[in-house]
Amino acid sequence: MVEDIQAAIPLGFLLAFMIGPVFFVLLETSATKGFRAGLFFDLGVILADIIFLTIAYFSSFQLLENLSNQPGLYVFGGAILLIYGLTTFFNRDFVKGRTDIKPRKGGYLSLFVKGFLLNFINIGVLVFWLGVIIIVGPSLDNQANRIIVFFSTMLAAYLITDIFKILLAKQLRRKLTTERIRMIKKALGIILVICGLVLVFKGFLPKDKLNIEKGIEYIRE
Template structure:
């Protein structure tokens, strides 16, 4: 069991630093709204990962393969991210600087943790590539764990635990930047995050339109390994 935990923790640490929409929004939430708000957001992200792991583990392999390679799901997720980022960017452009200062001062104090939790869950769950990733991990790690439920549970709990603890460290570090918050910096942060969300939305759209062979390349390589 100890070996399984030690093998899982580095993977969780690595996952925490993988660039993506969730990565940047988590940092933004920590800087602008504080530790508890970012923690609520991150719990939603982790819950989406748990849902994907359970789906990949308990569903049949063929079903997961068909779901994760469905172009419409990539396009749907891409449209949501692109639209969300575009609306956020336009909102910042239309707001006056004074409105932003007042607006964000209220946001920092706002305790709407449920909406942040849902936001974290949705942002992670609409990325079908995450489901493909967890399926690949199960395919490669499962046989090494003899597909034993107890060892699988220990391994994935340790991965998510390492991921979550690393995220807490990132949140605490990002929180230190709050002392530098000015109206100008708030505007810049929100604009940059909006652009990043649009970029990742376009990436998902591109994946949806790409030939299925390209999306299957990594999984096929893993399956053919003896």
Template sequence: MQFNEIKDAILIGFFLAFMIGPVFFILIQTSILKGFRAAFVFDIGVILGDITFILIAYFGSKSLLEEIKDDPRLFYIGGLILLIYGLITYLDKSQKNIIPNKDFLLPEKTNYIKLFLKGFFLNFINVGVLAFWLGMIVIVGSNLKMNPAKIFNYFTIILVSYLITDIGKILLAKQLKKKLTPKMAYKVKRIMGIVLMVFGVFLILKGFVPKENKFFNSVIEKVE
């Protein structure tokens, strides 16, 4: 790979880590409330979701693209899951009744498998992520003349750059834990719930917008 291609892949990974979405907010929240290790495991789940989408985009057939393009139920289901999860997060009062005068202690036991799966599915239900990687495959693949080795290296650099940037975000967010009180932690959780519900509603509404399908039409034409 040429230096410019490596540089572009690194920049894509860096800016991808700052795309505002539910994963962004949950990663920050997990780092603040549960620490570095928990946030890192969550992020690995997210990246596995990205890898899955990249493989689907790369090996996907025209019929699969047509199905995604014409089936708004994917948006409805993904949005509904986000909406319900956000509502549960908002209504959860487990941290509200912690005695303010005592030191705020994070739970000693953390279910890392649950965090890993949470990161994976939270990313996987977002059809927009698949659309992004599908577009990247079309653009990058044509520039690299569909060379499998070059494409593999290019996307590996993107994901490694993305992970390193996320680690930096996790470490910065962790510093906020020192100023975190039980009352503030409860407020953060409720805010995260609202954010998830907003993204859920937005994803559901995307299923009702026909013009969104134009992106898939253009992608399919390029694939053909």
């Protein structure tokens, strides 16, 4: 059990630094809205991860095969991400000269939902957890209690690492001006648009290029 925990901690740390839309939105939220806002957003992200993990655990190879045959899911998720990125890029919803942008009443719940949805619409996250389950499961003898301990530790390490990221991003608030906030939001919008286009592109790839099982076998080798 102790070995499982020790193996999970580095993976959780690496997961926190995987570059994607959630990574950049978390930093932007923490820098412009503060620690609590970033934390609520991150908790929403983790809830989506837990749901994906549960689905991955009970589905495994069958779901991988279905996902490979349904590239439209990538297009759907990518399109939503693309629209969100364009909205962020063109959004002018901030007060000129104000850098202390705290969420309105009830805003923390909306940030939680935002984190959840932003992670949940990315079908690539589900594919990632499926791959991890398939690779790690046999080394844990596919025992439910060991799998629960392993992934609970992994997500806890992920959350702790994200808390440090949130604290560091929060320090940037003192240096934020209206123009810098505008630049951050535009840069974030561009990143989200790129991530959305990548997902859409994956959806139009030939099915043999989307063979996830072969990719996992390649990683194993």
